[in-house]
Structures are given as structure tokens and as C-alpha cells.
Amino acid sequence: xxxxxxxxxxxxxxxxxxxxxxxxxxxxxxxxxxxxxxxxxxxxxxxxxxxxxxxxxxxxxxxxxxxxxxxxxxxxxxxxxxxxxxxxxxxxxxxxxxxxxxxxxxxxxxxxxxxxxxxxxxxxxxxxxxxxxxxxxxxxxxxxxxxxxxxxxxxxxxxxxxxxxxxxxxxxxxxxxxxxxxxxxxxxxxxxxxxxxxxxxxxxxxxxxxxxxxxxxxxxxxxxxxxxxxxxxxxxxxxxxxxxxxxxxxxxxxxxxxxxxxxxxxxxxxxxxxxxxxxxxxxxxxxxxxxxxxxxxxxxxxxxxxxxxxxxxxxxxxxxxxxxxxxxxxxxxxxxxxxxxxxxxxxxxxxxxxxxxxxxxxxxxxxxxxxxxxxxxxxxxxxxxxxxxxxxxxxxxxxxxxxxxxxxxxxxxxxxxxxxxxxxxxxxxxxxxxxxxxxxxxxxxxxxxxxxxxxxxxxxxxxxxxxxxxxxxxxxxxxxxxxxxxxxxxxxxxxxxxxxxxxxxxxxxxxxxxxxxxxxxxxxxxxxxxxxxxxxxxxxxxxxxxxxxxxxxxxxxxxxxxxxxxxxxxxxxxxxxxxxxxxxxxxxxxxxxxxxxxxxxxxxxxxxxxxxxxxxxxxxxxxxxxxxxxxxxxxxxxxxxxxxxxxxxxxxxxxxxxxxxxxxxxxxxxxxxxxxxxxxxxxxxxxxxxxxxxxxxxxxxxxxxxxxxxxxxxxxxxxxxxxxxxxxxxxxxxxxxxxxxxxxxxxxxxxxxxxxxxxxxxxxxxxxxxxxxxxxxxxxxxxxxxxxxxx
Numbered sequence: 001x002x003x004x005x006x007x008x009x010x011x012x013x014x015x016x017x018x019x020x021x022x023x024x025x026x027x028x029x030x031x032x033x034x035x036x037x038x039x040x041x042x043x044x045x046x047x048x049x050x051x052x053x054x055x056x057x058x059x060x061x062x063x064x065x066x067x068x069x070x071x072x073x074x075x076x077x078x079x080x081x082x083x084x085x086x087x088x089x090x091x092x093x094x095x096x097x098x099x100x101x102x103x104x105x106x107x108x109x110x111x112x113x114x115x116x117x118x119x120x121x122x123x124x125x126x127x128x129x130x131x132x133x134x135x136x137x138x139x140x141x142x143x144x145x146x147x148x149x150x151x152x153x154x155x156x157x158x159x160x161x162x163x164x165x166x167x168x169x170x171x172x173x174x175x176x177x178x179x180x181x182x183x184x185x186x187x188x189x190x191x192x193x194x195x196x197x198x199x200x201x202x203x204x205x206x207x208x209x210x211x212x213x214x215x216x217x218x219x220x221x222x223x224x225x226x227x228x229x230x231x232x233x234x235x236x237x238x239x240x241x242x243x244x245x246x247x248x249x250x251x252x253x254x255x256x257x258x259x260x261x262x263x264x265x266x267x268x269x270x271x272x273x274x275x276x277x278x279x280x281x282x283x284x285x286x287x288x289x290x291x292x293x294x295x296x297x298x299x300x301x302x303x304x305x306x307x308x309x310x311x312x313x314x315x316x317x318x319x320x321x322x323x324x325x326x327x328x329x330x331x332x333x334x335x336x337x338x339x340x341x342x343x344x345x346x347x348x349x350x351x352x353x354x355x356x357x358x359x360x361x362x363x364x365x366x367x368x369x370x371x372x373x374x375x376x377x378x379x380x381x382x383x384x385x386x387x388x389x390x391x392x393x394x395x396x397x398x399x400x401x402x403x404x405x406x407x408x409x410x411x412x413x414x415x416x417x418x419x420x421x422x423x424x425x426x427x428x429x430x431x432x433x434x435x436x437x438x439x440x441x442x443x444x445x446x447x448x449x450x451x452x453x454x455x456x457x458x459x460x461x462x463x464x465x466x467x468x469x470x471x472x473x474x475x476x477x478x479x480x481x482x483x484x485x486x487x488x489x490x491x492x493x494x495x496x497x498x499x500x501x502x503x504x505x506x507x508x509x510x511x512x513x514x515x516x517x518x519x520x521x522x523x524x525x526x527x528x529x530x531x532x533x534x535x536x537x538x539x540x541x542x543x544x545x546x547x548x549x550x551x552x553x554x555x556x557x558x559x560x561x562x563x564x565x566x567x568x569x570x571x572x573x574x575x576x577x578x579x580x581x582x583x584x585x586x587x588x589x590x591x592x593x594x595x596x597x598x599x600x601x602x603x604x605x606x607x608x609x610x611x612x613x614x615x616x617x618x619x620x621x622x623x624x625x626x627x628x629x630x631x632x633x634x635x636x637x638x639x640x641x642x643x644x645x646x647x648x649x650x651x652x653x654x655x656x657x658x659x660x661x662x663x664x665x666x667x668x669x670x671x672x673x674x675x676x677x678x679x680x681x682x683x684x685x686x687x688x689x690x691x692x693x694x695x696x697x698x699x700x701x702x703x704x705x706x707x708x709x710x711x712x713x714x715x716x717x718x719x720x721x722x723x724x725x726x727x728x729x730x731x732x733x734x735x736x737x738x739x740x741x742x743x744x745x746x747x748x749x750x751x752x753x754x755x756x757x758x759x760x761x762x763x764x765x766x767x768x769x770x771x772x773x774x775x776x777x778x779x780x781x782x783x784x785x786x787x788x789x790x791x
Contacts, residue, residue: 015526019516022762023508031504038500044117045491051245051484052236054226055253055476057088085231087377088475092223092233092256094380095214101251105244106131108213112204122203123241126188127151130205133175133182145179145207157185181207217248232479242484249482260475263376272465274339275458282455289448316427320446323420328453329356330413337406360405367398521730522737524763528727528754531737534744536574536753538724539567541600543758550599551630552606554661559761564607567755571604574722574753583694587620587720589704589713589749591736595728596757598626601703604724608699609665616656616697618668618689620704620716622677625670627703631659640671644689645680652692666697677705681715690719707749708739714748723749728757 091097102108109130111122128149150158150167158167161178170176172187217237226232235252239245374391381388522528525537542559544550552561575584588601598621605617619627622642628635638657644650652668659665674680693700702720704713717723725740743749 019512020509023512026508027505030508031501034500034504034507035497038496042491042493042496046118046240047488048238048240048490049242049245049484049486050236050238050489051242051249051482052234052480053249053253053482054232054234054479056479057085057231057233058473058475058477085225085233089223089225089233091259091376091380092235092252093218093221095218096379097252097255097259098214098217098221099210100255101248102210102213102217104251104255105247107217107244107248108208108210110206110208112206113202114204119204121240123244126203128157128172128203129186129188130207131184131186132207133184135182139180141180141209144209145181146204147178148202148204149185150202154187157187221252233476235482238489239484242486245484246482253476253478253482257474257476259376263372264475266372266375268465272462275462275465278335278339279455279458279462282451282458286448286451286455289444289451292444316424319420319424319427320442323417323424324446324449324453326413326417326420327450328457330410330417331450331454332457333406333410333413337403337410357405357409360402360409363398363402363405367395367402370394370398520733520735522727522732522734522756523729524759525756527734528737528756531734532741532754534741535725536570538570538574538753538755539563540759540764541567541596541755541757542764543729543760550603552603552610554610560603561607564603567604568607568611571722571724571753574751578721583698583700584721585690585694585700585702585719586722586724587702587704587713587717588724588726590706590726590728591708591732591739592706593624593709595706595726595732597706597726598703600724600726600755600757601701602627602630605665605699605701606659606662608701609659609662612664613698614664614666614696615699615701616666616668616693618693618700618702619670620702620712622670622674622680623705623710623712625673627667627669635669638669638671640669641689642671642674642680644668644671645683645685646674648685652689652696656696668693678711678715681712686716687719707743708736717749721751723752725749725752725754726757727754729759729763731758 106129111126112119113122114120128151146162148160148163150160152158152169155172156169157172159170159176160167170185172185174185176183176185220238222236224234226234235249237245237248239248370391374388374395377387377391383389383392525540528535528537541563544560548558548560550560552558552564571586575586578584586604588597588604590597601617605615609615617627619625619640625636625640628638635657639650639655644652644655655671656666656668659667680686690700702716704716707713727737740752744752
């Protein structure tokens with residue numbers, strides 16, 4: 001039992017795979033077609049090249065002192081570094097930098113040359129360049145502007161505004177207005193050989209809206225880090241021209257460095273401006289002090305003062321030295337506070353002017369760095385963004401801290417100054433004998449030294465700032481410049497070829513699978529065996545060529561004749577199994593029109609007649625007669641079944657028509673089409689016709705009407721010994737087989753045997769290797785092809 005189940009399962013699997021196996025010629029053709037199509041696609045598809053570059057983002061906080069983010073990070077104000085690589089990546093990807101790159105290479109204007117199949121983009125291989133005049137560079141337009149040019153001479157070129165207009169001759173350097181733009185055409189020092197001149201002369205030029213060009217490059221630009229903790233940034237971009245992709249990446253890096261250098265120089269420039277202003281004020285103060293000393297000594301007649309009180313004066317000198325330092329710091333602190341109050345609209349506050357308070361220096365440095373970050377990020381972000389709001393709040397907090405620290409620092413210096421002055425007064429009281437002129441001279445001299453110290457300090461800072469401006473280093477160090485290999489990244493030949501092979505296999509297999517799912521027609525005897533297991537199958541009738549005859553002739557050795565001989569033999573076995581020896585009656589019917597029941601009935605009758613039996617073929621389809629089409633058209637009007645059933649005086653022998661080329665075959669045609677066919681078949685004359693025919697012939701075959709349309713067949717089926725039910729491959733719906741099964745179960749048709757008509761030779765019999773051709777086999781196209789290829 002298990003072996004039988006395994007055999008059935010194996011057979012079922014084989015049946016399921018058979019349609020796919022039979023499709024192998026289509027698979028080969030499909031693969032060949034897809035491979036050829038893929039090669040054509042690779043030949044004419046636009047190739048895209050990818051340029052790559054890599055840079056290292058240098059640490060911007062390598063300088064001395066505390067960084068703003070380090071201090072703020074320690075305070076818990078920020079969770080991450082504002083100068084992180086992620087922020088720099090956003091700047092590299094910004095449309096602002098891309099816009100500068102596009103302006104540098106005039107990428108809004110594209111040049112192309114038409115080939116045999118497609119247009120090719122031209123980057124450097126052209127004879128002229130087109131530029132928009134600066135006054136029109138800000139004109140906004142939404143649609144590309146297209147025109148054509150060709151080379152005429154060294155000083156002339158041809159211009160055509162559209163593909164259908166005439167060529168206009170223009171001079172290089174001439175300003176030409178096209179739509180709303182003023183354009184100037186410049187010749188390039190590019191020369192071609194005489195053979196290539198005609199090919200390279202005609203160019204198509206398209207000026208695209210800048211916003212669209214920026215968006216296009218932005219969508220193709222990819223910037224990312226090589227690792228989570230590293231500062232190496234990889235850049236890549238795809239383009240139809242590899243050289244242009246390289247230029248875009250290299251220029252983008254250069255624009256990034258320029259932008260970073262400009263950010264760094266803002267602090268130094270504002271510091272230099274502050275120092276310059278203070279130097280002007282200090283110079284005036286120094287001139288005033290020197291003039292005062294000169295006037296004092298002249299008026300008093302003083303040249304040199306002795307050291308009468310050297311011991312006391314030594315102490316005074318020490319105190320005054322300390323006092324000088326305090327007053328210097330106090331002057332710097334007051335100047336810085338005055339600058340921050342009066343110049344509060346300055347973008348950056350100066351720092352590092354020799355103050356001796358580390359905490360105050362750190363706060364000023366933090367303020368400068370946060371303000372620089374605020375201004376740089378503000379170029380690519382809105383004021384309402386979270387980062388900008390957070391930076392704005394931090395700037396306000398830092399400025400308040402600076403003012404508070406300055407006040408504390410100045411107050412501390414004042415206290416120290418008062419202490420020193422008090423000590424000085426005490427000593428001066430001891431040397432009260434010192435002339436008043438000496439006191440006055442020292443006071444004036446002290447003022448001169450303070451002013452001079454401030455002047456020298458500012459001069460030193462001015463030189464330091466100038467050096468900082470001169471030696472500013474780029475922020476990005478280039479690891480690899482932009483490089484685009486000659487191998488395109490798209491399309492990929494191997495992937496396209498593999499996809500073509502897979503698609504070539506899947507298309508026919510998919511069609512076969514879809515056919516199995518959605519195709520609802522029977523194709524072979526296996527469909528009947530699965531759906532009508534209770535019905536025996538007499539045989540299959542092959543599908544005929546369009547020019548082949550559909551009737552059997554004497555001594556016919558065609559596949560059609562052999563198939564009907566097999567059907568005849570199987571039908572004889574079925575008739576021989578009956579329990580009576582009277583003339584047998586065979587009823588031929590089908591489900592719907594067009595399944596070939598009339599042709600089957602005629603050829604079956606002819607086959608029996610050629611074997612020596614005397615056969616009568618009755619045209620039982622009196623609604624749509626078809627038997628006459630095998631003979632002369634005039635027989636259509638000959639009396640037949642209808643007249644016999646209506647007129648009781650007619651005899652069968654008066655209506656039977658002999659067949660000329662088959663003496664044993666006679667026909668009773670359908671006759672006129674009656675208005676009430678079903679009522680005629682219900683009359684007693686029907687039985688008389690059958691009995692009379694059985695008395696005259698060895699076999700009676702009735703060609704009846706389709707069963708699903710009318711009831712005629714069911715009315716005369718009771719006179720039939722065997723019902724031959726005709727189905728047609730690729731025509732009869734599988735759903736109709738259920739109707740046949742129900743009809744048999746209900747007893748409306750008895751002793752049913754099936755015939756499958758119009759079966760393809762590939763579906764014939766028990767496998768496509770076997771058929772009804774025993775003599776002179778005709779080789780198929782594939783067999784001939786295999787023979788030529790020696791397979």
C-alpha cells in the first residue's frame with residue numbers, strides 16, 4: 001500500500017513538473033533574449049562613475065588654555081562637543097558649500113553631444129564655454145534653457161535656439177540674450193583632428209536652475225566617518241563624468257577649508273581692531289604725560305634729584321613697583337570692561353591681553369569660542385533651532401559671568417592699590433623732608449611708566465595677532481584627493497548579466513506557473529482522468545494544421561485517421577460488452593458549441609464504414625445542422641430528421657443519403673430547422689426512426705446537440721447504447737467537467753465514454769514521446785536543429 005502511495009506521489013510530482021520541463025525551449029529563447037537585451041542595455045545605458053576622497057578633521061581645541069566646551073562640559077551644561085565630527089559633516093554636506101562649488105565650475109551649464117542612439121555628456125571636450133553675466137546671475141528661472149551651438153571658425157560659431165530653427169552665426173565675446181539671460185560665449189583652446197571635427201562640432205547646451213543643480217549634487221553626495229571614534233571623513237559622489245566628480249570633491253574640500261579659516265580669523269580680526277583703537281588712545285595719553293614731565297622740569301628748573309633719603313626711598317620704590325603692577329592690571333581691566341560695554345555689538349570680544357586672573361581669561365576664551373560656533377552654525381541653521389537657542393542662552397550666561405568676574409577683579413585691585421598707597425603714605429611721612437618737587441616728579445614719572453607699559457603690551461599683542469592671521473592652517477587635512485576609477489559603478493555588467501540569466505529563466509517558468517493557476521482549459525487526457533474518473537476515455541484526436549483536412553479519406557494513413565481507428569477499436573470493446581446483439585446506437589454529443597462533436601461523429605462513422613460495417617450517421621442537431629458542410633452545400637435543403645418526425649408517411653429509406661467515397665456510409669441529414677425541436681424529439685416517431693435505422697444498418701451514430709444549451713440530447717439518450725462525449729483541448733473549461741459529472745450522476749446520460757479533440761502532439765497519449773505516427777516520422781524543428789549541431 002505504501003509503495004502504491006509513493007508511486008502515486010511520485011507520479012503527481014512528475015505531472016506537476018512536466019509543464020516546466022516541457023518549457024525548456026522557451027527558457028533557452030528567453031535566456032538568449034534577456035542576455036541580448038542586457039548587452040544592449042549595457043552598451044547604451046548611461047554609465048555612472050564614483051569619485052571618492054578622504055580628509056582628517058583637525059582638532060580645533062589644541063591651543064593653550066581651557067576650551068569653551070571643556071569647561072562647559074565639566075559644568076554639565078553640554079552633553080557633547082559642538083566641534084564634533086558630526087557637525088563638520090553637516091557643514092561639508094551643506095548646500096551653501098555646494099553652491100560655491102557649482103559657481104566655481106559653472107556646473108549649472110551642461111554640454112552634451114548627440115550620438116547614434118543617445119546623448120553623451122561633455123565636460124572638457126568642447127570648443128567653447130558659456131557664462132552668465134554677473135548682473136543676470138541672480139535671476140531666478142524654474143525651467144532649463146536649451147540651445148545648440150556648432151563650430152564655424154576660430155572667431156565665429158553657430159547658434160540655434162531649438163532643434164527646428166535655423167543656424168545663426170555669432171562672434172565670440174558677443175553678449176547674446178536668450179530668454180531672460182545675457183550670455184557671453186568664449187572659445188576654448190581645444191583642438192580636434194580633421195576626422196573628428198564634424199563629429200565634435202555640434203553641442204547641445206542646457207542652463208539649469210541653480211536650485212535644481214544644487215539639489216541634484218546634494219542628493220548624490222555622501223559624507224560619513226570611517227569609524228565611530230575617528231576623525232577621518234570619507235566623501236563620495238557619483239556622476240556621469242568621472243573627472244567632474246573628482247573636481248567637485250576637491251573643490252568642496254577647498255571651500256570647507258576656506259570657510260573654516262574665515263571662522264578662525266573672525267576672533268583675530270576683531271582683536272586686532274580692538275588693539276588698534278586702544279593704541280591710538282594710549283599714544284595720545286603717552287604724549288600728554290611726556291609733555292607734562294617736560295613742562296614740569298622746565299618750570300621748576302629741575303635736572304636731577306639726589307638720593308638724600310635712599311633707604312626710605314628704596315622701600316618706597318618697592319611699594320611703587322607693586323603699585324605700578326596693580327595699576328597696570330587695573331587699567332587693563334577697566335579698558336576691557338569699557339570695551340565690552342561700549343562695543344557690545346561686536347561679534348567677538350577680545351581676550352588674552354595680559355590679565356593675571358586665570359578664571360577671567362578662561363571665561364573670555366570660552367565666550368569667544370562659543371560665539372564663533374554660534375555664528376558658524378547660524379549659517380546653516382535657523383535662530384529657532386534647539387542648538388542655536390542653547391548657544392544663545394550660553395552666550396548670555398558667559399557674558400554675565402565675564403562682567404561679574406571683571407567687577408570682582410577690579411574691586412580686588414582697588415583694595416590692593418589702597419593698601420599700597422597707605423603703606424607709601426606712611427613711609428612718605430617719614431621722609432617729609434623730601435622736597436615737594438621730588439614728590440610731584442615721581443608722581444608724574446609713575447604715570448608715564450604705567451602708560452608706557454600699557455603701550456608696549458598692546459604693541460606686543462598686535463604683532464602676535466598679525467602672525468596668527470598670517471599663519472592660519474586649514475581645518476581639513478587631505479588624506480586622499482578626489483579620484484574616480486575608470487570602472488563605472490553603474491550599471492554593473494556582472495550583476496546585469498546575472499539578472500538577465502535569472503530573469504530569462506523565471507519569465508517562462510512564471511508564465512507556465514501563471515498558466516497553471518489561471519488557465520482553465522483542459523489540455524490532455526490527464527485532465528479528464530483527474531476530474532471524470534468514472535468516465536472511460538476512447539481516445540484523443542490530434543490538433544490539425546490550419547491547412548489540413550478534417551475528414552478521413554479511403555486508405556488514409558494520417559495521424560487523424562490513426563487516432564479514429566484507435567477510438568473505433570476502443571468503442572467496439574465497449575459495444576461488445578453490451579448484453580444484446582441488436583444493432584448498436586451511438587450518441588455523439590458535447591457540452592458547448594465548437595468542441596468538434598460533428599467532426600468526431602462524421603469521422604467515427606467513416607472509420608466504422610471503412611472497416612466493412614454498414615453505418616447510418618443521423619444529424620440529430622436539428623437546431624444548428626452541420627453535417628452538410630462535409631458535402632455539397634445544396635444538401636442543406638434536403639429533407640431529413642425534422643421531416644421524418646413531422647410526416648408519418650415518410651420512410652427512412654426515402655431520406656437516407658449515401659456517401660460517394662464510402663459505400664458503407666449513409667447519412668440522414670437534419671432537415672429544416674423546426675420552431676419546436678424539443679417537442680419533436682418527444683414524439684413516438686423518434687423511436688420509430690431509431691428502430692427503422694437499426695433494422696437497415698449495422699451501426700447507428702447520432703450527432704446530437706450540446707447538452708448544456710438544450711435538452712434535445714437528454715431526450716434521445718435513452719435510445720443510445722453508448723454516449724460518446726466530445727471535449728476539446730484548450731477550449732473546454734475545466735468547470736464544465738463538473739457539469740458532465742453531475743449529468744452522469746443524475747442519470748441523464750448513460751454508458752458515457754469520452755473523446756478529447758484537438759490535442760497538441762506534445763500532450764498526446766501517455767507522454768509526449770508517444771503518438772499516432774508509426775510510419776515515415778516527420779522530424780520536428782528542434783530535432784532537425786539537434787541533428788545539425790550533432791547532439
